[in-house]
Each structure stands twice: as C-alpha cells, then as structure tokens.
Amino acid sequence: MSNDSLGIIKTQYFTFAEPPDILQLKSGRSVGPVTLAYETYGTLNEKKSNAILVCHALSGDAHAAGFHKGDKTAGWWDDMIGPDKALDTNLYFVVCSNVIGGCKGSTGPSSINPETGKPYAIDFPLITIEDMVDAQKTLIDFFGIAKLLCVIGGSMGGMQALQWASKYPERIVTAIPIATALKHSPQQIAFNEVIRQTIMADPAWRKGYYYEHGQPEKGLAVARMIGHITFMSDQSMEEKFSRKLKNDNLSFQFIDDFEVEGYLRYRGYNFVKRFDANSYLYITKAMDYFDLSGENFMPSVKKTNIRFLIISFKSDWLYPSHQSQDIVRLLKKKHAYTTYFDLISTWGHDAFLIEIEDETRLIKNFLANNSIT
Amino acid sequence: MKLDHQIIARIITEGAHVLDLGCGNGELLAFLAKEKNALVQGIELNDEQMHICVERGLTVLQGDIESGLVDYPDQSFDYVILNQIMQEIKAADFVIAESLRVGKRVIVGFPNFAHIRARLTLLLSGKTPINEALPYYWFETPNIRFLTIRDFTDYCHKKSINIEQAYYLGRAKQVRILPNLLALNAVFVLTKGSTQSVWGKK
Numbered sequence: 001m002s003n004d005s006l007g008i009i010k011t012q013y014f015t016f017a018e019p020p021d022i023l024q025l026k027s028g029r030s031v032g033p034v035t036l037a038y039e040t041y042g043t044l045n046e047k048k049s050n051a052i053l054v055c056h057a058l059s060g061d062a063h064a065a066g067f068h069k070g071d072k073t074a075g076w077w078d079d080m081i082g083p084d085k086a087l088d089t090n091l092y093f094v095v096c097s098n099v100i101g102g103c104k105g106s107t108g109p110s111s112i113n114p115e116t117g118k119p120y121a122i123d124f125p126l127i128t129i130e131d132m133v134d135a136q137k138t139l140i141d142f143f144g145i146a147k148l149l150c151v152i153g154g155s156m157g158g159m160q161a162l163q164w165a166s167k168y169p170e171r172i173v174t175a176i177p178i179a180t181a182l183k184h185s186p187q188q189i190a191f192n193e194v195i196r197q198t199i200m201a202d203p204a205w206r207k208g209y210y211y212e213h214g215q216p217e218k219g220l221a222v223a224r225m226i227g228h229i230t231f232m233s234d235q236s237m238e239e240k241f242s243r244k245l246k247n248d249n250l251s252f253q254f255i256d257d258f259e260v261e262g263y264l265r266y267r268g269y270n271f272v273k274r275f276d277a278n279s280y281l282y283i284t285k286a287m288d289y290f291d292l293s294g295e296n297f298m299p300s301v302k303k304t305n306i307r308f309l310i311i312s313f314k315s316d317w318l319y320p321s322h323q324s325q326d327i328v329r330l331l332k333k334k335h336a337y338t339t340y341f342d343l344i345s346t347w348g349h350d351a352f353l354i355e356i357e358d359e360t361r362l363i364k365n366f367l368a369n370n371s372i373t
Numbered sequence: 374m375k376l377d378h379q380i381i382a383r384i385i386t387e388g389a390h391v392l393d394l395g396c397g398n399g400e401l402l403a404f405l406a407k408e409k410n411a412l413v414q415g416i417e418l419n420d421e422q423m424h425i426c427v428e429r430g431l432t433v434l435q436g437d438i439e440s441g442l443v444d445y446p447d448q449s450f451d452y453v454i455l456n457q458i459m460q461e462i463k464a465a466d467f468v469i470a471e472s473l474r475v476g477k478r479v480i481v482g483f484p485n486f487a488h489i490r491a492r493l494t495l496l497l498s499g500k501t502p503i504n505e506a507l508p509y510y511w512f513e514t515p516n517i518r519f520l521t522i523r524d525f526t527d528y529c530h531k532k533s534i535n536i537e538q539a540y541y542l543g544r545a546k547q548v549r550i551l552p553n554l555l556a557l558n559a560v561f562v563l564t565k566g567s568t569q570s571v572w573g574k575k
Contacts, residue, residue, distance in 0.1 A: 369430030
C-alpha cells in the first residue's frame with residue numbers, strides 16, 4: 001500500500017425514515033426505514049466547511065477509496081481520493097454513499113421488506129435520481145453540514161450533482177458533473193431498455209422474485225456485457241483487443257475466440273457476483289427518468305452563484321460532449337460563472353475513471369480556488 | 374503588463390462583470406479579478422491555456438468564440454472583451470453583433486494593418502508586413518483577416534455602432550496623432566446606437 005493511500009476503510013450505515021416518517025418518493029409511493037451505506041475519508045473541520053460529496057455511477061457503491069480489510073483492490077475512485085490526490089483528504093472531508101435502490105448496503109430491492117420479512121424484490125417502489133439525492137441530503141443533515149463545498153460525480157454521479165444544484169442550491173458551493181447529461185437521450189434510454197430486457201428475459205429472473213433461487217446470472221451477465229461495450233470507444237477497443245485471439249487459431253466453434261469476447265464474458269460473469277439484477281433494473285430506470293432540461297433545472301433560481309466545473313471527454317459516445325455543452329448552455333441562462341473542459345481521451349465513457357492526471361490537475365486547481373467563507 | 378492590457382484594465386470599472394472571448398492564459402482576466410474585483414468569465418479553445426486559467430482561479434469555458442455567445446441573455450455582462458482576436462475569427466460581424474447584445478460595452482483590440490512600417494514593407498519590399506503587432510510569417514499566421522483602424526471605424530459607422538472610447542497604441546505608449554498611420558494596435562470601446570461618438574457624424 002503506497003503512502004498516498006487511505007489504508008483500511010470501513011463502510012458505515014445510517015438508518016432514517018423509520019415509520020411513520022417514511023421517505024416520500026417522486027413516484028408518489030414511500031419507503032422506510034431507509035438505510036444508506038456510506039464511507040468517509042479525511043476529517044470534517046470545526047466549521048464543517050470542507051465537506052465534499054462524491055456520487056457514484058450506475059454500478060458503483062459507497063466504497064470509493066481505500067481498502068476494505070482483506071481486499072486487494074481499492075475503492076472505485078481511489079486514484080482520485082486520498083492524501084494529495086484530486087480530492088485531497090488532508091484538506092477535505094469526503095463522503096460517498098450508496099444510492100437508494102442500490103445493493104451495496106443501502107436500501108433497495110434486495111433489502112428485507114419489514115412488512116413481509118422477505119426481500120422487497122419487484123415490490124420495491126421505483127426510485128429517481130431526485131430520491132437518491134433526497135436520501136443523501138438526510139445523511140448530510142445528519143453530519144450537521146449546512147453547506148457542501150462540492151458535489152462531484154461522473155455519469156449517474158454527475159446527474160446527482162446536477163440534481164443537488166437544482167433542488168438544494170443553497171446547500172452547495174460548487175458542483176462538478178463529469179461525463180453526464182441533463183437528460184437521457186433516446187439512444188441512452190434504448191441501451192438501458194435492451195439491458196433491462198436482457199435481464200427480464202432470463203427465466204431465472206422469475207418476474208423479479210428470484211432471491212430464494214439465486215440471480216438471473218445469464219441475463220445479468222449479458223446486460224453487463226452490453227454496458228461495457230458502451231463504456232469503451234472504438235479506439236480504446238482497438239488498442240486493447242484489436243482482433244487478437246485467445247488461442248492462436250480460430251476454433252470454428254461458438255466459443256470466445258477473440259480476446260474482446262473473453263473480456264466481455266469475464267466482466268459479465270464477475271458482475272453477477274457483485275451486483276443485484278433488480279438493482280440494475282431500478283437504477284437504469286432512474287437514469288432514464290432523469291430530466292433536468294429546460295425549465296426543470298434550478299426552477300427557483302434566476303441567477304446562481306454556484307460555481308460549476310463541467311467535464312466531458314472527446315471519445316465518450318455514451319454521454320457525448322454535446323450533452324455537457326447543453327448543461328453549459330443552461331448555466332449561461334442562469335448567469336452562472338462556469339468552467340467547462342472537453343478533455344482529450346481515447347477511453348470513451350470509462351475516461352472519468354481513467355484520465356486521472358488531467359482530472360486531478362483540473363479538479364485540484366478548481367477546488368483550491370473555491371472555499372466556504 | 375502589455376500596453377493593451379493596461380489600457381483595458383483602465384477602462385473596466387470596479388466590480389464589473391466581464392466576459393473575455395479568447396482569453397488565452399487568463400493573464401488579463403486574473404488581473405481584472407484581483408485589481409478591479411471584476412467577476413470574470415473566459416472562453417478559450419486551447420487545452421493548456423485552459424488549465425492555466427483554472428490554475429489562476431478563473432472560470433473559463435472551452436469552446437470557440439462564434440458559438441460561445443449565443444446562449445447568454447441580453448446584457449449579461451458589463452464588458453465583453455474581444456482583444457487580439459478579431460483578426461482570427463471567421464464570423465467577425467456576427468461576433469461583434471452578439472457581443473453588443475450580451476455586453477453593455479464591447480472592448481475590441483486589434484493590430485492595425487495600416488501602420489506606416491507595414492505600408493512601407495508592402496510598398497517597398499513587396500512582402501507581407503511583419504512587426505510587433507503582426508509577428509507571423511504568412512505560412513504560420515493565425516490571422517485570417519487584416520484590418521486597419523480606418524476599416525474598423527468605417528464599419529462602426531455603417532453599422533451605427535457607437536465608438537465610446539478609442540485608444541491608439543504605439544510600441545510603448547499611446548499614439549495621439551494620425552492613428553491609422555502611426556498606431557500598431559487600437560482598442561475601442563463600443564456601445565449600441567450612435568450617440569456621443571468621438572468621431573462625430575459623417
């Protein structure tokens with residue numbers, strides 16, 4: 001473990017919305033009690049003015065940095081969070097929580113429904129990005145943090161950052177939405193629908209009530225394979241796999257001859273071990289419902305003082321740069337002083353997890369020039 | 374500090390909202406933010422310049438100048454700066470019109486192609502002029518148009534754009550006489566309409 005690592009980190013749990021004060025959801029339904037799994041890195045200062053909320057993407061979780069005991073791999077954004085890193089834990093108190101609807105310790109479809117003593121499964125209410133943010137706000141309230149220095153996230157994490165700015169503008173000073181959009185385009189909804197149908201077409205899905213029998217492994221694995229194709233770029237796939245074969249010759253059978261096939265299968269089947277199929281349905285749906293375009297964005301605000309840093313990546317075709325430029329356009333209408341950077345990368349949508357050097361330089365400098373006074 | 378930056382810094386009022394199109398490494402904006410408490414927004418295309426701007430604590434949008442203006446509401450800024458950029462942009466006419474919509478005042482600075490040494494170079498040696506304000510060979514220049522002070526003032530008259538202030542810059546100080554012959558650079562402050570023109574009516 002290098003000396004810029006946070007070392008061993010333990011996930012913590014915060015439970016709220018105990019009946020009868022259960023959490024009201026955008027769908028009109030409600031849920032409670034709600035547990036959020038979260039981790040924190042660094043120290044909250046006395047004025048509680050150094051807090052940064054990190055929001056995770058579709059398959060992410062609260063474990064953004066450091067190592068869980070016994071684990072060999074670090075949290076999903078460990079390259080960005082830690083001493084002297086972009087989110088410098090010598091300076092900032094960093095919080096990351098698993099979204100509601102997730103399956104990594106926060107309440108979601110795989111959680112036990114207190115009314116039945118069984119997993120909610122498909123009886124769990126549909127959730128939205130706004131519901132995720134509302135739940136996070138309860139956690140931030142619990143910490144006694146009046147104002148977050150920053151809300152940051154990539155992909156669906158960026159949607160949450162935008163939702164925070166829109167719904168709780170008085171609670172944040174800066175927002176850094178990365179590789180994200182104000183709303184899902186038909187292309188993005190289409191990919192998500194194919195992904196959902198792939199899961200639901202697996203007989204093992206059992207209309208959502210599979211928990212006693214095990215995951216719809218085949219459906220979920222293929223769903224994730226589709227996802228991985230959209231996270232990469234034509235160029236990054238060429239560089240990584242080209243037409244390289246796993247063995248030296250073609251088998252003339254329907255097996256994974258090419259390295260790219262092996263990679264997707266490996267990713268797909270590993271995903272089954274770590275992610276709940278129903279959570280994948282719920283969270284992709286939440287992303288599809290997300291729409292902060294036009295009048296939906298910051299409806300109560302004519303001029304905003306929130307400083308935004310918008311980042312996109314040139315090779316990202318899943319969340320293309322023009323979607324980030326749409327955010328910039330909307331911010332101009334709100335008279336916002338904004339920084340937008342279209343970073344060079346060949347990594348496609350995955351870039352926000354990989355282009356650490358450029359992101360670090362940008363985010364570090366941006367944060368260094370913003371503070372709560 | 375460069376002479377044109379000094380002039381612009383003098384023009385900008387305390388606490389003004391400023392948009393700088395093609396802000397480069399943000400030297401001017403950083404000065405305005407620090408010395409004039411200006412609220413500043415830059416637009417720049419170059420990656421490295423962008424990084425330096427962010428390092429300086431500036432808010433800067435990556436993009437081209439032509440598309441950078443359209444989404445701002447009318448009169449969003451006290452000043453829109455178009456310094457040393459007029460000669461590089463394709464849709465100059467559109468950018469000036471949009472700047473006048475977005476800004477209460479527009480500051481335009483550009484190299485004067487009619488400077489005497491430029492004229493003599495062209496006349497006597499038959500070569501494209503190269504000087505402090507026009508430092509590039511033909512094959513490397515970013516400039517796609519060459520304009521003179523006279524060209525620009527004629528344009529403003531034709532478009533009924535008011536020239537509120539005019540500054541003519543020599544190598545180290547301002548030029549007071551025969552600007553179109555003796556000035557290397559010019560800085561104009563423009564407003565919409567045609568009152569109070571320092572050039573009078575034609």
